[in-house]
Amino acid sequence: MTTDAIAIRARFNPLIKPFLVMKIGLTMMCTVVGIPLAIVWFLGVGRWWAQHYFDRLECQLGERNLRFRKGILVTTEKTIPLENIQDVTFVEGPILKHFNLSTLKFETAGHSVGQASDMHLTGIIDAQAFRAQIMRAREALRHPPQNKENDEQLLVLRSIEAKLGEIAELLRARQ
Template identity: 80%
Template sequence: MSSTLPNAMAPDHATVRAQFNPLIKPFLVVKIGCAMMCTIIGIPLAIVWFLGVGRWWARHYFDRLECQMDERSIRFRKGILVTLEKTIPLENIQDVTFVEGPILRRFNLSTLKFETAGHSAGQASDMQLTGIIDAQAFRAQIIGAREALRHAPRIDEDDAQLRVLRSIEAKLDEIAQLLRAKA
């Protein structure tokens, strides 16, 4: 599930899939193991975690990671026992933040955080993607696709509003012709 398509949106609006860095597996093992070691109860669990359970979990977690962007939205999916899937419309994305701290850099990783419209400041980060290969380029693709969507004409030939507007335009043309005929 971690395949990739070209780095730019294809002209036929193909889906772009992010590819995840396999180094996310040891990063997750270390991150979760260190969190377990912060409590006395977690120390024995951390030992079991570091002896193999963590590597097993990280491998399966990595295999299920998926992120894809189409012409209208981004969909992110992860999880083993509980699967989390989020879809964010591109038009709702306010900002995409690129985060790369010293620990993430050590594993050659980074995180993309999405801020969407309609959320308070405390909930601004709707979705976080850690481990995308070439995250800066993927971020640029997202922002470019969002801008293209915002500037694209939103009128569709099958749209009911367009039919109503055309009907009004036709009636106005008829009225204009009648007024010209009377003048």
């Protein structure tokens, strides 16, 4: 865990639960072995799993990074520094629209040449606004606002430069 202060905590739409049950159940039905498993899945195991999965979903936008956590038996946690985020794509297809859901896809640059990683977040409530907040936070890191103290230091340095210029002129005049 980082010491990054939490700026925004994303909320997830509860409709992600039936979406996940349908998505995984239909995937199971695509194979002969999966058909009996799909029956058990649709009879209750899927709803139990989806509820526990939903309870453990977590996404936090901090001042310097984005952290996402999911999983039941195997927990996955990803932390992406905001300065590494290259693009945030908003995806909303017909099935996602039916469940009133959308997906945010994050494309990040890796530290090695040619490496990049992707992260998908499905089910964030008001995903467009969350995407905009992430982009604003990223831009704020890339272009920090000017500090008054820095402006004052710059003014002092310029006045010193001007005085040194005057001294140099006086010395040239004496010679």
